[in-house]
Amino acid sequence: MPVDVDAVVLSNTQLSHDYNSVTLAAPQLADQAEPGQFVMVKATAGDHPLLRRPFSVFEIQRDGDGRATGFSLLNTRVGVTTRAIYGLRRGDRVRCLGPLGRPFSLATPPAQAWMVAGGVGLAPFATLATSLRARQVDTTLFYGGRSAADLFYADMFGALGVHVRLSTDDGSRGDHGNVTVPLRAAFASIDRGSPLRLYACGPTPMMRAVTDLAASEGRNTDVSLEQIMGCGLGGCYSCVVPLRSAAGTHFVRSCLAGPIFDGSAVDWERLGR
Amino acid sequence: MSVDLSVDVGGLRLANPFIAASGCFGYGLEYDEVVDLSTLGGVAVKGLFLEPREGHPPVRIVETPSGMLNAIGLQGIGARRFVADKLPVLRDRGAVVIVNICGSTVDEYAEIARILEDADGVGAIELNISCPNISKGGMMFGSSLQGTHDVVSAVRRVTTRPLIPKLTPNVADVASFALAARDAGADAVSLVNTFLAMAIDVETRRPKLSNIVGGLSGPAIRPIAVRMVHECRQAAPDLPIIGMGGIMTAEDALEFIIAGATAVQVGTANFVDPFVWDKLRDGLVAYLRRHAISSVAALVGTLDTTRG
Numbered sequence: 122m123p124v125d126v127d128a129v130v131l132s133n134t135q136l137s138h139d140y141n142s143v144t145l146a147a148p149q150l151a152d153q154a155e156p157g158q159f160v161m162v163k164a165t166a167g168d169h170p171l172l173r174r175p176f177s178v179f180e181i182q183r184d185g186d187g188r189a190t191g192f193s194l195l196n197t198r199v200g201v202t203t204r205a206i207y208g209l210r211r212g213d214r215v216r217c218l219g220p221l222g223r224p225f226s227l228a229t230p231p232a233q234a235w236m237v238a239g240g241v242g243l244a245p246f247a248t249l250a251t252s253l254r255a256r257q258v259d260t261t262l263f264y265g266g267r268s269a270a271d272l273f274y275a276d277m278f279g280a281l282g283v284h285v286r287l288s289t290d291d292g293s294r295g296d297h298g299n300v301t302v303p304l305r306a307a308f309a310s311i312d313r314g315s316p317l318r319l320y321a322c323g324p325t326p327m328m329r330a331v332t333d334l335a336a337s338e339g340r341n342t343d344v345s346l347e348q349i350m351g352c353g354l355g356g357c358y359s360c361v362v363p364l365r366s367a368a369g370t371h372f373v374r375s376c377l378a379g380p381i382f383d384g385s386a387v388d389w390e391r392l393g394r
Numbered sequence: 395m396s397v398d399l400s401v402d403v404g405g406l407r408l409a410n411p412f413i414a415a416s417g418c419f420g421y422g423l424e425y426d427e428v429v430d431l432s433t434l435g436g437v438a439v440k441g442l443f444l445e446p447r448e449g450h451p452p453v454r455i456v457e458t459p460s461g462m463l464n465a466i467g468l469q470g471i472g473a474r475r476f477v478a479d480k481l482p483v484l485r486d487r488g489a490v491v492i493v494n495i496c497g498s499t500v501d502e503y504a505e506i507a508r509i510l511e512d513a514d515g516v517g518a519i520e521l522n523i524s525c526p527n528i529s530k531g532g533m534m535f536g537s538s539l540q541g542t543h544d545v546v547s548a549v550r551r552v553t554t555r556p557l558i559p560k561l562t563p564n565v566a567d568v569a570s571f572a573l574a575a576r577d578a579g580a581d582a583v584s585l586v587n588t589f590l591a592m593a594i595d596v597e598t599r600r601p602k603l604s605n606i607v608g609g610l611s612g613p614a615i616r617p618i619a620v621r622m623v624h625e626c627r628q629a630a631p632d633l634p635i636i637g638m639g640g641i642m643t644a645e646d647a648l649e650f651i652i653a654g655a656t657a658v659q660v661g662t663a664n665f666v667d668p669f670v671w672d673k674l675r676d677g678l679v680a681y682l683r684r685h686a687i688s689s690v691a692a693l694v695g696t697l698d699t700t701r702g
């Protein structure tokens with residue numbers, strides 16, 4: 122059951138001029154959160170900005186006994202809420218409703234897992250990687266950014282035993298080009314029939330490109346979509362995704378049916394933005 | 395001191411005056427895990443056409459100063475599936491259900507009302523003649539006095555339920571529409587629906603909503619909505635009113651009640667805080683106690699306009 126908590130900011134790490142991560146005290150929420158779920162965040166009191174914003178749960182914080190104490194968000198400042206989150210201070214309070222949405226379905230050995238991330242699309246993969254590694258899934262992270270300064274936490278994934286393949290648009294770190302460059306190379310190096318699950322999260326064009334590339338290799342991709350969301354609970358019908366099925370293409374609420382969807386079922390042309 | 399929160403809106407009995415606004419609470423059951431639906435005064439469900447509808451492609455909402463624009467386009471499951479799948483569960487939860495209906499033609503409104511007449515658990519019918527972001531139906535009827543009269547009287551002929559036309563604020567003289575609705579047989583009116591509005595991304599020079607225009611809701615519209623409730627009350631003191639538009643707190647709701655609303659609906663605030671309902675009730679009780687008023691009903695329309 123989702124809870125609404127007034128979470129205290131424990132720390133705010135400004136990773137760059139645009140990116141930061143915020144750790145929040147919220148034991149009840151963190152304890153329930155599963156990989157891929159999200160939280161509706163109201164970072165400022167008052168009527169402007171009015172609505173909450175959806176954020177993936179990034180890391181789960183635990184105490185010495187392994188009990189969940191809180192969670193963190195990965196943020197990039199683009200609008201009024203994300204600017205407020207960038208500037209949060211220790212001790213500030215942030216309203217958090219969650220966990221919401223359906224979690225990732227996890228790969229099982231002998232299948233390997235490839236997680237493909239762009240920018241803050243890295244967020245849902247920390248908990249996913251932890252769960253996958255706990256069940257001994259051979260896991261790789263393909264992580265792309267504009268330049269070296271936009272890539273964070275690669276070491277953290279390495280420490281979980283995840284293989285990390287980096288790429289940057291300007292070639293300042295890892296492969297030169299977008300994240301499909303190392304992904305294409307990886308496809309060339311594995312057997313077409315070997316069991317594999319793909320997960321992608323990042324800018325829409327990137328998720329679409331990953332879905333298409335994977336499909337050309339006969340693979341499905343679970344994408345974590347970031348639709349504009351009003352309530353997170355199914356009340357407003359704003360976060361819909363055009364989804365193809367045997368019954369035709371229908372608008373499906375991302376907050377209830379998602380945010381994880383089979384990328385090949387998404388009608389990317391009509392997704393918006 | 396015990397206070398009585400119950401109200402009667404044109405034959406619709408509510409345990410308290412707080413109703414979830416249509417389109418802002420799904421079919422109610424989405425909130426089953428977060429709120430006890432029987433503790434709400436009522437639940438106005440998402441607007442229903444006769445047939446299922448897909449609605450507009452995303453982007454469907456955009457935030458604006460102290461408010462939001464929406465152009466959902468009335469995505470929905472249609473009246474028959476609502477009656478078969480949702481209504482029995484809502485009834486089981488003890489919810490007072492207000493069914494918000496919409497038609498492309500006068501006949502479609504009447505047809506839906508006929509279906510609802512045979513169903514169990516319909517507390518009232520709210521006529522959506524005020525949706526601003528669909529091409530056929532909705533505001534097309536509610537922005538003409540004749541259209542308002544035609545829809546209300548056609549539905550009146552086929553329903554015995556409390557009939558509540560929902561008025562659009564996108565007219566010059568909203569009170570004349572309240573009178574037209576009353577004269578055509580309405581038991582009460584609800585107002586306001588959203589204000590037709592628009593937002594533009596200046597970098598791309600494109601509209602922010604896929605539908606180009608949408609409806610403005612939230613605190614930004616509240617003072618205008620209060621004024622419109624006041625005007626309707628002045629013009630038709632005997633016609634019960636359900637007021638809405640930007641209610642976030644009990645104090646906001648009190649403005650509407652004092653202006654003349656017997657009950658209120660809360661839409662956008664529910665997105666911000668799905669647990670708002672307890673706070674609204676508690677705030678209202680505290681106010682009534684502080685002013686030694688024994689019931690909400692006694693407060694309705696008590697606006698004091700004497701100079702002093």
Ligand SMILES: Cc1cc2nc3c(=O)[nH]c(=O)nc-3n(C[C@H](O)[C@H](O)[C@H](O)COP(=O)(O)O)c2cc1C
Pocket residue numbers: 357415416417418440441442464466468494522525560586587588610611612613615638639640641659660661662663
């Ligand atoms: C996302 C959204 C969807 C709405 N859908 C409907 C609807 O289906 N039928 C209707 O009569 N009003 C609809 N409305 C209007 C609300 O019921 C209400 O009249 C309006 O939002 C003003 O109240 P508020 O400021 O408390 O939200 C919708 C409003 C929003 C924000």
